[in-house]
Amino acid sequence: MASRYVTLSADENAALMKGWKTGSKHTFRSRCNMILLSNQGYGMVEIASMEGATRQSVAGWFNWCEAHGIEGLRTGKGQGRPPIVRIDNKKAIDKIEKLVEKYPQKLSQALEQIEKFTGKPMSKKTLKRILKKTAGPGNASAVNQPSGRPKLK
Template sequence: MQGKKRYITLSAEQREALVEGHKRGNKATFRLRCQMILLSDRGRKIPDIADILGCNRQSVVKWLNRYENAGLEGLNTAKGPGRPAIVRIDNRKEVDQIERIVEEHPQKLDVARAQIEATLGKKMSQQTLRRLLKKTAGAGSASGAVHPSDPRKRK
């Protein structure tokens, strides 16, 4: 037995905003959700939308409900649980400052940490600082360099 057929009918401006979100949205999940709403507006059934987009029926129903209740903003991923990062990796300005300070005191992380706290006003443990440095270490770092005493890593 099938449930009642459900479609979302959009105005011209809503459709235009969803098409724009589908084309230029920052996240793939947001673009996919815009596409769900657009397919519903075109008269596609929920199981058909799920098959086309490779997701399950419950997901389609969830995002149709979120769009009806909150509009285009409802299609964004909600903030998850957990403590926010003290320093975000994508904040290049802060990460560059931290790396410069650590380069000045590479063997004394406690001194570097105190200077980071004074400069940025962000309190962190030594372990947090180490994790941050490990995440930001690239090919030019000491961890990516060839170790001269290891014969396997020589050319």
Template sequence: MKFVSPLSDTDLQALMEAYVHAEKPALRRRAHAIVLSHKRYSINQISDILAVTRETVSLWFDAWEADGLEGLRDKARPGRPALYDARDRERLQALVAEHPHQIKAVQARLQQETGKSSCTATVKRALKKSGV
């Protein structure tokens, strides 16, 4: 049977902190798996509890052994850079406050002010990212 190496009190405390308070659900789940292994749950039991494959749990163990808590975090993924920066999103929020039910008018005004062309879906994503 495969288990993680015995955890120090510091490691266990860091994992419990990540399990309870981490922003990303994936990190919470991975930290939970390591804690369960420390408590001598088998890979099969952990995969059943977390509803993932045995291979996934094994990969999490390997990542923990190699890089500790950093190994459990999501890796950066390639993608297109955001069109609107923080200042643009602030202006977008102000425009929406002025014209709350006119997304196309807001989009046109933002394009006029910034020179950045986008579709309404991009404007909505920017608003969502800003918490609106």
């Protein structure tokens, strides 16, 4: 198998070094490092073992970098499953909270109503996670608890 290397210009090398050192995501920094190591003369198998990747993924990022440039190493939008309900959708969150208040002991009925409203099925676990995220910092039940020790008579 023939070795393959990516050669970089001085500007590309500087941009990749900046991305490797200051990139906000680990995956982007790792991809920048792969290209930098190739420019330094390391083979794909060596880079793969250093980065904990496969030779095929290293080759794929070489191809992607050559086709799309350094910005192509960033993870694109739309990666992952879209949320059932976005937390920043105030209208939907308010409606969900009202339905849960209406059916506090029967979440299955609340879930039926939520599914009619959103058009998407939701599990109890997802509903609880959404409610927990929208509750804000701290324990909501702690607000109703008296603070300090009880007074002795």
